[in-house]
Amino acid sequence: MAKHLIDLVDIRKSYGSEDALKRINLYIRDGEFLTLLGPSGCGKTTLLRLIAGFTMPTEGKVLIDGQDVSTIPPYKRRVNTVFQKYALFPHLNVHDNVAFGLKIQKLPKDEIEARVEEMLELVNLKGYGKRWVDELSGGQQQRVAIARALVNRPQVLLLDEPLGALDLKLRKGMQIELKRMQQRLGITFVFVTHDQEEALTMSDTIVVMNEGTIQQIGTPTDIYNEPKNVFVAKFIGESNILPGTMKQDFLVNFHGRDFDCVDKGFRKNEPVDVVIRPEDIDFVSPEKGMFRGTVKSVLFMGVHYEFRVECGEVALTVHSTDYAEPGSEVGIEIVPDAIHIMHKSDAPEAAAPVETEDIPDDAADDDRIIEN
Amino acid sequence: MKRTVFAYPYVVWMLIFILAPMLMIGYYAFTSEGAFTMENVVGALTNEMYMQVLLRSVWIALKATVICLLLGYPIAYLLSNMKKSTASLLSVLFIVPMWMNFLLRTYAWQVLLSPSGLLNGLLEVLGLPTQQFLYTESAIMLGTVYNFLPFMILPIYTVLSKMDRSLIEASHDLGANSVTTFLKVIFPLSIPGVISGITMVFIPAITTFAISRLLGGGKFMLYGDLIENQFITLGMDAWGSGSALSFILLVLVLISMAIMRKAERDAGEEGGGKLW
Numbered sequence: 001m002a003k004h005l006i007d008l009v010d011i012r013k014s015y016g017s018e019d020a021l022k023r024i025n026l027y028i029r030d031g032e033f034l035t036l037l038g039p040s041g042c043g044k045t046t047l048l049r050l051i052a053g054f055t056m057p058t059e060g061k062v063l064i065d066g067q068d069v070s071t072i073p074p075y076k077r078r079v080n081t082v083f084q085k086y087a088l089f090p091h092l093n094v095h096d097n098v099a100f101g102l103k104i105q106k107l108p109k110d111e112i113e114a115r116v117e118e119m120l121e122l123v124n125l126k127g128y129g130k131r132w133v134d135e136l137s138g139g140q141q142q143r144v145a146i147a148r149a150l151v152n153r154p155q156v157l158l159l160d161e162p163l164g165a166l167d168l169k170l171r172k173g174m175q176i177e178l179k180r181m182q183q184r185l186g187i188t189f190v191f192v193t194h195d196q197e198e199a200l201t202m203s204d205t206i207v208v209m210n211e212g213t214i215q216q217i218g219t220p221t222d223i224y225n226e227p228k229n230v231f232v233a234k235f236i237g238e239s240n241i242l243p244g245t246m247k248q249d250f251l252v253n254f255h256g257r258d259f260d261c262v263d264k265g266f267r268k269n270e271p272v273d274v275v276i277r278p279e280d281i282d283f284v285s286p287e288k289g290m291f292r293g294t295v296k297s298v299l300f301m302g303v304h305y306e307f308r309v310e311c312g313e314v315a316l317t318v319h320s321t322d323y324a325e326p327g328s329e330v331g332i333e334i335v336p337d338a339i340h341i342m343h344k345s346d347a348p349e350a351a352a353p354v355e356t357e358d359i360p361d362d363a364a365d366d367d368r369i370i371e372n
Numbered sequence: 373m374k375r376t377v378f379a380y381p382y383v384v385w386m387l388i389f390i391l392a393p394m395l396m397i398g399y400y401a402f403t404s405e406g407a408f409t410m411e412n413v414v415g416a417l418t419n420e421m422y423m424q425v426l427l428r429s430v431w432i433a434l435k436a437t438v439i440c441l442l443l444g445y446p447i448a449y450l451l452s453n454m455k456k457s458t459a460s461l462l463s464v465l466f467i468v469p470m471w472m473n474f475l476l477r478t479y480a481w482q483v484l485l486s487p488s489g490l491l492n493g494l495l496e497v498l499g500l501p502t503q504q505f506l507y508t509e510s511a512i513m514l515g516t517v518y519n520f521l522p523f524m525i526l527p528i529y530t531v532l533s534k535m536d537r538s539l540i541e542a543s544h545d546l547g548a549n550s551v552t553t554f555l556k557v558i559f560p561l562s563i564p565g566v567i568s569g570i571t572m573v574f575i576p577a578i579t580t581f582a583i584s585r586l587l588g589g590g591k592f593m594l595y596g597d598l599i600e601n602q603f604i605t606l607g608m609d610a611w612g613s614g615s616a617l618s619f620i621l622l623v624l625v626l627i628s629m630a631i632m633r634k635a636e637r638d639a640g641e642e643g644g645g646k647l648w
Binding site: 054075087089149 | 440538539541542543544545546547548549552556557560561
């Protein structure tokens with residue numbers, strides 16, 4: 001396994017009486033694409049700024065390559081940042097923006113030229129060196145910002161919501177390009193976003209944050225398929241969350257009947273939250289279903305339809321490519337794989353998600369939970 | 373009703389108070405008893421005493437501008453790095469003296485610098501010999517710098533405080549320490565403010581009068597004083613030469629403004645936000 005490049009140890013950061021970050025423990029492996037994902041105000045940008053060195057932790061340590069850099073200023077760290085609004089120097093042209101860091105390092109002129117050229121080529125801006133940055137489109141400015149950071153060959157590239165200002169099509173294109181650059185250069189990327197889709201597309205590892213704490217760390221599939229709590233389940237994609245009881249390993253009771261499932265390790269008869277993704281619910285004929293429901297509304301979403309289905313007291317959101325008439329009765333089928341069991345949100349485990357290490361089956365998902 | 377109607381009072385104002393005096397200056401500068409002549413202007417340009425005064429005015433204005441820049445830039449820089457509330461309080465302190473009449477402030481300095489004034493009183497208390505502060509070139513310089521310093525600070529402060537902080541962070545991020553960041557990012561981006569500061573100090577400083585009379589005791593006549601003299605002391609007979617002197621000063625101001633504009637455009641071409 002790749003070595004730890006960055007270790008964040010017991011980080012707390014407060015602004016006045018407000019804690020922006022509460023006891024964060026996280027390591028970042030060399031060469032991975034890690035995304036800090038969360039709603040605005042969750043502390044993800046603060047965490048990024050701590051790694052960059054623009055702010056100092058109130059408590060705790062930031063280690064880069066095993067060295068404590070908590071009090072080292074940003075210009076002495078081998079870390080570069082792509083800023084949210086690019087922060088390109090308006091008094092310099094594209095070439096000089098990209099060359100800025102190399103000139104500071106006082107590298108020989110021909111090496112600077114060669115590296116700037118190489119970088120402009122990497123970001124598809126060959127021949128744009130003489131242009132002023134305000135003559136460029138948003139997408140092009142974005143590329144200059146990336147080139148300006150990467151040309152210094154940092155150990156870590158930090159990206160603070162860099163795609164936020166781009167339109168959907170450009171954003172999609174840049175997602176793929178960023179991932180391509182990261183794989184080609186083998187540099188560790190730490191990416192901050194509030195866009196769950198972006199996080200799922202690009203990341204090796206996603207760190208879901210809320211209110212200054214880490215909610216869950218895992219691969220995109222882990223995070224999507226096995227959300228650890230209601231927050232993660234609701235933030236990543238859409239989900240139906242139903243109250244239930246864990247009868248025994250692999251057997252859960254909700255909506256008045258028992259279902260087979262693939263989760264274990266809960267206490268006998270422990271109250272749990274059951275997560276079912278809308279696309280994992282299948283329609284069958286009413287008599288064949290596990291239970292019945294009435295279609296209340298239908299929305300056409302392009303690839304699929306979105307249904308609201310009322311089943312007794314609960315209403316389910318269902319995504320299906322099959323059409324069902326509003327008002328019609330349908331049978332609901334849920335396969336064991338589609339059922340994901342979470343500890344209750346108000347249970348102590350969920351209230352303090354950093355202590356999830358006592359959940360045996362989760363610990364197997366990602367070794368870094370243990371570090372928490 | 374067309375909205376341009378509201379501009380009429382302004383147009384009238386400009387005609388009466390700006391255009392008419394300028395035309396009158398032009399008329400008196402280039403006529404003698406109703407006939408066109410270059411005599412007045414040529415006379416003003418060839419008079420050795422007048423040219424000495426002009427050179428002294430330019431020299432004092434240049435020195436005052438440089439001193440204002442050297443003092444004003446650091447003050448503006450410190451202000452822009454302070455908390456907004458502290459900065460606006462302090463900038464009010466710089467502006468408040470400007471609410472008082474310019475002559476009044478200059479008279480105040482006359483009192484402070486006089487042989488029995490506050491400054492010499494302080495020296496006496498410390499057991500030091502008193503100094504002749506008043507009626508020296510340094511006193512004129514002090515008065516000029518004091519009066520025009522806010523015009524240097526404010527435009528620079530405006531540019532610096534509007535500067536995107538993430539540019540400074542980006543510079544640090546790319547390996548530049550604070551000194552390099554200042555030289556390579558902050559200063560180049562503040563040049564439009566510096567240029568308008570220079571313009572706003574140099575032009576009033578070169579045309580100023582009264583400061584030299586009150587603090588220099590008439591020993592160091594400036595061009596402004598010379599013009600005042602022509603009209604006040606010499607009366608109707610000297611209107612022609614007075615207007616010629618004014619005209620020369622006007623041309624000088626226009627030339628220096630053109631230079632500033634050009635400098636600003638050059639800085640603007642290298643990026644940098646424009647102030648105007």
